[in-house]
Amino acid sequence: MIQDRVIVIGGGLAGTEAAWQIAQAGVAVTLYEMRPIRTSPAHHTEELAELVCSNSFGANNSDRAAGLLHEELRRLGSRIIATADYHSVPAGGALAVDRGVFSSDLTRTLASHPLIELKRGEITEIPQDSIVVLATGPLTSPQLTEDLQKFTGMEYMSFFDAASPIIVGESIDREVAFLASRYDKGEAAYLNCPMNKEQYLNFQQELSKAEQAELKDFERETAKFFEGCLPIEELAQRGEDTMRYGPLKPVGLFDSRLGDFRALENKGKRPYAVVQLRQEDKAGQLWNMVGFQTNLRWGEQKRVFKLIPGLENAEFVRMGVMHRNTFINSPQLLEPTLQFKSKKTILAAGQLVGTEGYTAAAAGGWLAGTNAARLALGQKPLSMPETTMMGALFDFISSASPKHFQPMPPNFGIIPPLPTKVKNKRERYGQYRDRSFADLATWKQSLQPELATIN
Template identity: 50%
Template sequence: MSQTCKTVTVAGGGLSGSEAAWQLARRGVKVRLYEMRPNKMTPAHETGLLGELVCSNSLGGEKTTTTAGILKAELSRMGSLIMECAERSRVPAGNALAVDREGFAAMIDEKISNHPNIELVREELTELPEEPAIIATGPLTSAAMAEKLASLTGEEFLYFYDAVAPIVDVSTVDMTKAFKANRYGDEGDYINCPMNEEEYKIFWRELVNAETAPRHDFEVEQMRHFDGCLPVEVIAKRGEQTLLFGPLRPVGFEAANRGETPYAVVQLRQDNSEGTLFNIVGFQTNLKWGEQERVFRLIPALRGAEFVRKGVMHRNLFVCAPRVLDGCLRFNGREALYIAGQASGVEGYLESTATGLAAAVFAYAQLRGEAMPEFPKETAVGSLLNYLRTALPESFQPMNVNLGIFPRLGKKKIRKRTERCEAYARRSLEALGRFIEERAELFPA
């Protein structure tokens, strides 16, 4: 496929779609960007501006002492439109990068609308294009496009709700207060975190009184019909003993737990192929994020745990990436059809931006007839792409950038988290610099 023959279609004018369109346009590629707003609104958006933020005006930590800061540094190094507009519309927020929501979106809208290589089409795209295309329609993808994606991927690999349990970095679990075993066996793959009666009652009391996160009205209505994964706090409110007959049931662990029957057992299940991330089984939750850490750290083995992803329950469309994508954000069997943003299986504003940028680089390489690039796994962008490729399909859920998906630094353990992040950041930016130098034809100055 030569670069001279085709226009690339981008569907969706959120962060990922805007970033993808910009990255292709600055490389000299003609882009047709479809955005259905304001002609057709979503339940969460208020304007027709490209890049409108709907949940928060914060883009997370700014310094490379955080994983969000590592990702920001990489995006800035690769000429991200979203990062440029964020810097120019920032508002005071301590160590976080927060933006003037309206000013930020207006800036993105103006830059995209006035780029000579971008044709902005204010219509809903309802068919999957045959020509090169990036689908970046987001978690609130319209019904028509969702139907096309379901036909392409198979309905069983397209999900419409997040009902997600928290995920912890397994290296931060206190194994002196936990044991590995399967139920009714003395060996196994689960990490089991027992509690005695006093510990459980304290945990239960704090859980049922913890503060929950607000949801949009349309999500509340839809969630009434989604009973398969009730929030753990809802189960707990049905009675003090209810959890002991559900996700915390203690039976079957006597052999592995020194012959004793615990009062309650919280199980952790492996969540990635490397075995660095474990999810808390049955702990789908709608608690506020700070409340999740406070309450779940009452479990003795998790008192010092790092929660690399918090639990969420909200409407969210995404594909089962390890089943339906090829590692370069392309749908299996469709060499010129890419997906980016939250629908690709990442979570978060900047993570969505990163996949938009990566999809544009992949598409550009294909247009030029170049070998597909492989973002280094040592980078935040590369680690996200690797997660989408290697995560366990049976338990796949969208993921934020976190240290648990990076390759480990080595045998020497750095205990202070900020220092550990800085070490990852140094390695990341060095790897990214080498990658850009080696594939200079794909990265304009």
């Protein structure tokens, strides 16, 4: 499909990066941003790529997940990361920016590009006869959200992100946690962390008094509709046994290492309470804490959840969250190229697809923009090597379980394992980095001269 103009909807980090990559490929692009014609409850300016939360893009060292993603994007010619580097401010080991200057610089840069037309105004329907990149973010307007629901055929999308923490499997103590299904039915698909009465009561008390994060006004309005998805700390506050008759119920769960479950049941040997972990990825490297959606501050989550037997040394790749966040069920809807399965000329990027963090949004914008340009030029869309952080992230959001899909930040838990197991975490992450750089270089070389614009 050859077209002379691509449409990008949304002027956040993903949309800004997408528009730049499209234009750099020699394709004209119209970038729509609804601000200031229509405002959002989170933004304060009309600038492109406004950083609405922190001014930090996360750790900058390439043996950290965010830092590896930064470096991959540098090697791919990301405008967002180049501008962040130029306007960086001291922040220890993190990449942080002067946010006002950062956003205004990007706005001027895109507005002055001869192939980019910046239009201010709200788009309420997805254009069906053009190549389109949807990058409207977690606060997609109600009208466009309604049209997106019609387009995807989904009656429900998540408008309030109530997600449980995700833990690296290697950090779970398998001497304590046991693999089992309830009443030994079907495949043993859950790791179970058993508690005796003393452990449970201590956990319940600490959870009840842990400090919560404060919701913004517009998030608090949304949260009232989710009585059926209560934070775990609220359940703890409702009484000593509430969790034991809810997500921590021990009924039918027995450690087969101690004997047959029927014999253990007859002897009353089941745990007093059980925290269940569900496999999050196809390789079994990540595990989700079932029923642990939470609004606790992140430091409090780590403190309290490490009281659970078997999780004393847990490594969290995503903390539990509860906030306003529109995102689509990407495993059901998207290809790893970020194209919609049902209509390949429409792509999506940013938090809308279920990635978390500034750098992940830029990465999605890079891939969606690159592929939109390639479609416009009649070329085949690209998917990234899964051994890179970018490739692993987009493979995850397009292949995770649709039933349990929740947004995911960049982390080493989603990258395919090394050929030889490395116990030392820093060394293991360093080898992930080295493999990523080597495979990215090979991938780029295989695509030349198609990617001549990539530095």
